[in-house]
Amino acid sequence: MIKAARWRNWSSIALFVVSALMVWPTVRWYTLPASERDRAEASVQPETDNPHYRAILDTLQERGGEELIAEYRGLYSVSEGTIRLGLDLQGGMYLSYVVVPTPGMDEGEAIDQALEVIRNRINEFGVSEPSITRQGDDRIVVQLPGVRDPGRARDIVERQALLEFKLVAYPTDEYPTVSSVPVLREVENLISGGTFEGPPALDSLVEGTTETSEQVPELSLPQPGEVQTGQETEGFSLPEVQEIAGDEGGQDLQLPEMAAPGSLSSLIRVATEQEAMASTSISPGDWLVYEGEDADRLNDIINRSDVDSILAEANLKFVFGRLQETSEGVFRALYLLPRDMTRGWDRQTDQVREGYLLTGANLTDVRIRMGGGQSLSNDPYLILEFDSRGADNWETITGENVDQRVAIVLDGTVYSAAVIMERISGAGTRLSGGFTTDEARDLRLVLKAGSLPAELEIAEEQTIGPSLGQQSIDRGMLAGIIALVLIAAFIVVYYGTGGVIAILALVFDMLLIMAVLCFPGPLSRIGLAGLGATLTLPGIAGIILTIGMAVDASVLIYERIREERNAGKGIRTAVKAGYSRAFITILDANLTTLITALVLYKFGTGPIRGFAVTLSIGILASMFCSLVFSRAAIEFLLRKKKKESLSFGRWSILGDKHFPFVEYRKKMYIISLAVILVGAGAYLVNGGLDMSIDFTGGLETNVVSRQPLETGELKDMLLASGLADVQVQRLMDYTGDGAAAFVIRTSETDKSLVYTALEDNGCVPMELEEGTEGLSFIKQIGPRVGEELKSKALSAIFMSMVFIILYVWYRFQFKWGVAAVAALAHDTIITIGMLALIRIDLSLTIIAAILTIVGYSINDTIVVFDRIREDRRLRKGKTLEETVNISINEVLGRTVITSLTTFMAALVLFLISGGELSSFALTLMIGIIVGTYSSIFIASPILVDWHAKLKKG
Numbered sequence: 007m008i009k010a011a012r013w014r015n016w017s018s019i020a021l022f023v024v025s026a027l028m029v030w031p032t033v034r035w036y037t038l039p040a041s042e043r044d045r046a047e048a049s050v051q052p053e054t055d056n057p058h059y060r061a062i063l064d065t066l067q068e069r070g071g072e073e074l075i076a077e078y079r080g081l082y083s084v085s086e087g088t089i090r091l092g093l094d095l096q097g098g099m100y101l102s103y104v105v106v107p108t109p110g111m112d113e114g115e116a117i118d119q120a121l122e123v124i125r126n127r128i129n130e131f132g133v134s135e136p137s138i139t140r141q142g143d144d145r146i147v148v149q150l151p152g153v154r155d156p157g158r159a160r161d162i163v164e165r166q167a168l169l170e171f172k173l174v175a176y177p178t179d180e181y182p183t184v185s186s187v188p189v190l191r192e193v194e195n196l197i198s199g200g201t202f203e204g205p206p207a208l209d210s211l212v213e214g215t216t217e218t219s220e221q222v223p224e225l226s227l228p229q230p231g232e233v234q235t236g237q238e239t240e241g242f243s244l245p246e247v248q249e250i251a252g253d254e255g256g257q258d259l260q261l262p263e264m265a266a267p268g269s270l271s272s273l274i275r276v277a278t279e280q281e282a283m284a285s286t287s288i289s290p291g292d293w294l295v296y297e298g299e300d301a302d303r304l305n306d307i308i309n310r311s312d313v314d315s316i317l318a319e320a321n322l323k324f325v326f327g328r329l330q331e332t333s334e335g336v337f338r339a340l341y342l343l344p345r346d347m348t349r350g351w352d353r354q355t356d357q358v359r360e361g362y363l364l365t366g367a368n369l370t371d372v373r374i375r376m377g378g379g380q381s382l383s384n385d386p387y388l389i390l391e392f393d394s395r396g397a398d399n400w401e402t403i404t405g406e407n408v409d410q411r412v413a414i415v416l417d418g419t420v421y422s423a424a425v426i427m428e429r430i431s432g433a434g435t436r437l438s439g440g441f442t443t444d445e446a447r448d449l450r451l452v453l454k455a456g457s458l459p460a461e462l463e464i465a466e467e468q469t470i471g472p473s474l475g476q477q478s479i480d481r482g483m484l485a486g487i488i489a490l491v492l493i494a495a496f497i498v499v500y501y502g503t504g505g506v507i508a509i510l511a512l513v514f515d516m517l518l519i520m521a522v523l524c525f526p527g528p529l530s531r532i533g534l535a536g537l538g539a540t541l542t543l544p545g546i547a548g549i550i551l552t553i554g555m556a557v558d559a560s561v562l563i564y565e566r567i568r569e570e571r572n573a574g575k576g577i578r579t580a581v582k583a584g585y586s587r588a589f590i591t592i593l594d595a596n597l598t599t600l601i602t603a604l605v606l607y608k609f610g611t612g613p614i615r616g617f618a619v620t621l622s623i624g625i626l627a628s629m630f631c632s633l634v635f636s637r638a639a640i641e642f643l644l645r646k647k648k649k650e651s652l653s654f655g656r657w658s659i660l661g662d663k664h665f666p667f668v669e670y671r672k673k674m675y676i677i678s679l680a681v682i683l684v685g686a687g688a689y690l691v692n693g694g695l696d697m698s699i700d701f702t703g704g705l706e707t708n709v710v711s712r713q714p715l716e717t718g719e720l721k722d723m724l725l726a727s728g729l730a731d732v733q734v735q736r737l738m739d740y741t742g743d744g745a746a747a748f749v750i751r752t753s754e755t756d757k758s759l760v761y762t763a764l765e766d767n768g769c770v771p772m773e774l775e776e777g778t779e780g781l782s783f784i785k786q787i788g789p790r791v792g793e794e795l796k797s798k799a800l801s802a803i804f805m806s807m808v809f810i811i812l813y814v815w816y817r818f819q820f821k822w823g824v825a826a827v828a829a830l831a832h833d834t835i836i837t838i839g840m841l842a843l844i845r846i847d848l849s850l851t852i853i854a855a856i857l858t859i860v861g862y863s864i865n866d867t868i869v870v871f872d873r874i875r876e877d878r879r880l881r882k883g884k885t886l887e888e889t890v891n892i893s894i895n896e897v898l899g900r901t902v903i904t905s906l907t908t909f910m911a912a913l914v915l916f917l918i919s920g921g922e923l924s925s926f927a928l929t930l931m932i933g934i935i936v937g938t939y940s941s942i943f944i945a946s947p948i949l950v951d952w953h954a955k956l957k958k959g
Contacts, residue, residue, distance in 0.1 A: 097151070097473070139703070501564050836932075
């Protein structure tokens, strides 16, 4: 007993301290002025193209130079480990890309594939709740919330990630130099304007009788040491005879390859032992090109169309390696690789090589490993796993080319070129290239997500404001504070001292949730990674449901304590019994909701996952606070004051009234059916639900307002002008002559109507395309919610119902699980019917509200079921109908209080917030009423009728 009490005390204190530490960086960062946060974010992006951050950097440079920028970099470190907010609450990066398909690919197909690849990459990158939509015929718009490293994010989005495995055609042991490769001699002939025969024979050099073409430029040999006079061939300069022959005359003559200035041979060097040792991925004998003039001249040559034609005819192309910065200088390796691995090259282009094609499309998995084993480096590398076809092709390539080299090429750059020692039978290989840890992670990410089928050209980069609008968010926060105060006042008045403890437990619950979302907090400075969770409106919906469940848990405990006190037990015995008897009910209700949340996370995506994450965290936090913290606080008060009494309130909201609910069930079935039919009728008459732009797509444009407006004001003005489902986001980086700039989206499809509405409200396009008409700046955009998300959402809800049946079957009986799901379906159908009746657009925000109703409904039903199960054991002489009716009346006070407090919070939000948040709150209010009704008149009465039918059968 004493040990348990100590555990409750110390665990509560420890969790409070840890939670406060986790949340502190977030509190400190978001209490800074917005201008200071902008300066700090700009300071860590010295290469940014963002005009807003660029202007801030210029200002900082003028005011204090690098020293002031360094100070703001230090300030930015505060943001590490803070909570991430979504686009709806914070805004973020706005990237607009023009999609340039690869030759021969359909443009529409390229955009569709690019959308999927970008979505996969961003999910892997850890950015939650992004917005990725198609705009017009050739654009993709990407919005990323709260990105801490914009440059890295852009690189991940834009990188093509085309992975290829190719044999190295040249250099080889047989053809070590540029002049020894036949096709390159042909290129030399072309660029020199004559016949290039390679370096002259040694005899002709010694005798001075070299025959040269008039077109060959002057050649020279590098001279070690001081040159002495001797017999020289015109255009050449030979070392001293003693240097050639050596003192004993028995050494071989060593002459460097002669090359005409500007020729391939003069620009491409052969790597020495010293250069190879200084590099991480170059071997002696590899071709090198030093950065600077040599690299520029070589690029000019190989980019010539006539040179490219010669190489293409031989099925070859030049491919550079990664940039190497060494003590010997800055250079890249250079290789001649086959363009098409299924054909031979040079003089064997007619040869067909089946089973030689191996690309990133054959990858099934990519893993990161650190250097070790036979590796001399501790750098990370990647393990690439192939599918069965890729493994077969890899075995063919390695088996038929032992002692040859194979290059691993990513986006046209050779990352490694290794000698094949033996046939490799298996599904994997290793990719190394002197990566940093971040480079290896990013490379793994893009390889797993797949290669882009097209090139992305950045058209616009901006910083945008929150999609809900700052005014709406401010009102929502005010509504939340007012609702919390009202709930606290009600609970304290109703439960006295117990109510104060319940509110403290609720505040602690919120602190725990925020701590988990903020994790790792200050520990991020030592490299510890967090969940990568992003708080959005669906996430807040999960927190709202958690608040309701936390209040509900306290109510369940206190009502049990009241029952024990009314039975004549002392305060300590009543507290112990109250917690003990409420424990099973709280456990069942919370576990059922937690299972639902986990299934939604597993099978859902986007906003559904955001809701599931915060709900799961909230359930665990509320269970700790209601069962551990609140009991520790009550026991502390009883022990501290040696009290024999503690107030848990005397007022009862319903008194001793008893209602024959089960007798009314037939009438209630009819009422439910009537409401469902009304909703179904509205659904059919209206042609289904009014879908928001999230589901339908519509039109989008960037405009400048002539007058200073808030996003909410502009939205209301455009709605009044006849536009449907308007979304407005401020462009934070705008520095033009207008008052403000905005991104406008609407589900309206008539460009003329949109143009007129914008013009009437003082908005003009930011820019018009040259030579086009005025409507060209209004672009068609696709839906944020694709077919995949829709199907996953339906699958997630269906699977959650299956798991609810299984859990309730395990804890109660199968028919009880079916009754719970029937009530859940009843609540969802009626809510959707009411949305159709009052014409609320179905958006991602409304989906979050519906998910909240699902969680609320199942929690309410399980509480009633648990009391029925208990009363069946205690009241064995009663019929099931009598027991069900008694149980519903026993928990009715708890049901009313929980519903009232949750409804109160939603009502305040509805009255104060406006816009999308008002629609969200209205949907919640409908669901709370329907959920309370179904737990009393639908779920439990179904058990009675099912039992009666079984007895008759």
